[in-house]
Amino acid sequence: MSISPKVTPIYQTSVFTFEDLNALETYFQEPGKHYMYTRxxxxxxxxxxxxxxxxxxxxxxxxxxxxxxxxxxxVLVYAKAGDHVLCAEEIYGGSSSLLSNELSRLGISVTYVPTADSYSLESYVQENTKLMLAETISNPMMMVMDLSRLAQVCLKNGLKLVVDNTFASPALTQPLQLGADLVIHSVTKYLSGHSDVTAGVVIAKAEADANRAAQIMRTWGLNLSPFESWLGARGLKTLKLRIREHSRNAQTIAEFLQQHPKVQAVFYPGLPEHPQHALAQTQGNGKCGGMLSFRIADDAEAVNQFMQALSHIPFAPSLAGVTTSISYPLGTSHRGLTKEQQENMGITVGLIRLSVGIEEVEELIADLEKGLAAI
Ligand SMILES: Cc1ncc(COP(=O)(O)O)c(C=O)c1O
Structure with a gap:
């Protein structure tokens, strides 16, 4: 009897066996073709x-x-102790903590580039600057980075460009095609898509960089477990379908929020008023994704009243699942920033981030209407 499953089974094992010493040698001579140890x-x-x-x-x-x-x-693919990196000012709070609080202790220094200077890096580049880290769509203000333009500036200044493509996903934008050297994702978000996986990925334009990333993953012990990998691969199968629905729902909800009297501002690249609307359309292949932020009154009590009145949309500080959730940047992802940094980025008391899911949009609008009515 031969068994040939349609779906890859879960290889829930930490180690693989070898027949003899010859099999061990084959493992080393044919890299990538055999397995030895799950890490x-x-x-x-x-x-x-x-x-x-x-x-x-x-x-x-x-x-x-x-x-x-x-x-x-x-970061470790390109930088070592004594090196310097640039990072876009509008970046996920965990990324800035990693750079400012941890990698700085290992001798890798960082300078944050203000949004206004994103495409004129000359005055920030030092002799030892190795790379620039930026996000395709920033969190939580949904600023869209012109990746082709940034890649040209990086090339001119001898920098590698590392793009966090988590908010966009490859269903909208493929940064390596636009000149980036490495792309990273929190696979936890759109790539797996069901809020049940914690995972990441690094994708390289050059094979040598991919090999170096694999070496770092193995030696630092940053590997992903077989089960999480399996769940990630399963989620990925519906990425394009999901992103189409996320984008469609987010556009409708952004338009609904924009005309609501209790909403002061909406940040969504799909709205014509968004400062990078045209860029978002071309770079996102006509879609803008499922993430948006909006501002109600800068009053914590109003935010609480809104959250408490929602029946179906939970406050859950993550994003990109198939079901809609809200988050609160000031109290979660951007809590660690100084007050001045928060104000510069527009992260105020009344700013709410919405991760729009793929439910029926009418149900979502009814719930949001209920929340806003309670303020
Ligand atoms: C844009 C972005 N990059 C990276 C991360 C970190 O990912 P993880 O939580 O999977 O470690 C997050 C997490 O929220 C994120 O939003």
Whole structure:
């Protein structure tokens, strides 16, 4: 009897066996074709990495235990003690903590580039500057980075460009095609898509960088477990369908919020008023994704009243699941920033972030209407 499953089974094993010494030698002579130890490689993590590599048009990818370990891996591919990195000011709070609080202790220094200077990096570049880290769509203000333009500026200044493509996903934008050197994702978000996985990925334009990322993943022990890899690969199968629905629902909800008297501002690249609306349309292949932020009165009590009145939309500080949730940047993802940094970015008391799911949009609007009526 031969068994040939349609779906890759879960190889829930930490180690693989060898017949004899000859088999061991074959493992070393044919890299990538056999498995020895799950921290070095496993069929499930390999499958997830290959699928994402294809979507991002890379020359190699490695999956990691979280988005954070993917960012760590990406920085370590290019930077060592004594080096300097640039980072966009509007960046996920965990990324700035990693750079400012941890990598700085290992001798890698960081300078944050204000949004206004994103495409004129000359005055920030030092002799030892190795890379620039930026997000395709920023969190939580939904600013869209012109990746082709940024890639040209990086090239001119001898910098590698590392792009966090988590908010966009490859269903909207493929940064390697626009000139980036490495792409990272929190696979926890759209790539897995069901709020049940914590994972990351690094995808490289050059095979040598992918190999270096794999070496770092193995040696630092940043590997992803077989089961999480399997769940990630399963979620990925519906990425394009999900992003189409997320984008459609988010557009309708952004338009609803924009005309609501209790909403002061809406930040969504799909709205014509958004400062990078045209760029978002071209770079996002006509879609703008499922993330948006909006501002109600800058009053914590009003935010509480809104949250408490919602029946179906939970306050859950993550994003990109199939069901809608709200988050609160000031109290969660951007809590660690100084008051001045928060104000500069527009993260005020009344700013609410909405991760729009793929439910029936009328149900979502009815719930939001209920929340806003309670303020
Ligand atoms: C844009 C972005 N990058 C990276 C991360 C870190 O990912 P993880 O939580 O999977 O470590 C997050 C988490 O929220 C994120 O929003």
């Amino acid at each position: 070095y490689g496993n069929p499930n993590s390999e499958e997830l990495a290959q699928e994402i590599n294809q979507l991002e048009h890379g020359q190699g990818a490695v999956v990691t235990s979280s988005g954070m370990s993917a960012i760590l891996t990406a």
